[in-house]
Amino acid sequence: MNLYEGNKGDRIRIKEVAIEGVMRRRLLDLGFVPGAIVDVLKKSPLGDPIAFRVSHTTIALRKEESIKITGELIQHDNE
Template identity: 50%
Template sequence: MTEKRQTAIPLSELAPGGRAKVLELSAEGLVRRRLLDLGVVPQTIVEVILRSPIGDPTAYRIRGTTIGLRREDARRIMVEPL
């Protein structure tokens, strides 16, 4: 049985209700530090909870906690949809 592997996408492209596994962070400096502090590390499962009516920010569930991220920051998180 061959395992199908989807290509990586930015977290900002994941639709509400979608789940994905974090592959890598391309953020730098304070933004990278903040994301790491929030638990956004490789292999972590992230779920899109709710997108604001104007599209920014979006609420994500990470390690049992709900956090809000701006689209600009979510674009720097590459994930593999589950």
């Protein structure tokens, strides 16, 4: 699954970051690295952008970025 498919409360372990260039470097610096755990915090009403927490950092990503970060669902919170 990719991060965009995550729902509020989900925890996702990153497997791959398929983004290139400056944005890739920035995301890696923020902690979006393979093996990191990402919490899906909040989706905007239209689903874009989405707020994530990784390595004690909260960041909002647009669909264009979050769809290119894949991982595995390790916890689903359906509250």
